[in-house]
Amino acid sequence: MSGNIRKNITPGLRVKIVQKPHQRTGQLTEGIVKDILTKSPTHPHGIKVRLESGIVGRVQEILG
Template sequence: MENYQIRSKVHPKQRVAVLLKEDYENGNLTYGTVDEILTKTDTHYRGIKVRIKPENETEEEKEIRKTNPDYRLVGRIKVFLPKVK
């Protein structure tokens, strides 16, 4: 089992790449930091579901988020990213 499938390996403020539900077909990953862990079980075979604070958010996405705070924030972890120095 990979680390991203184990809940105890995921921590708030950890940098991750997640696969969002709307990106399942194209496989695009979204990068950000873990804000909230949503998966309640200890493990999940598709990855732990989290809410993230996205990195490099576009102005358009910032405007959308003002009216819909949950826009593009929930996905399953696919990769842990190194800490920024």
């Protein structure tokens, strides 16, 4: 599933995100989605989410 499509992402889903400071390096952070922050149905760089840990970033991989 693509992390660029909002309907693929739901709270409670385990994902890997890239945080704003790590966009150049591509360093990913794994966590569980708490909130979906992007309002549009798609986004070319990934849907922005807040993890349960409070970290905000764009979804790069959906782990299930």
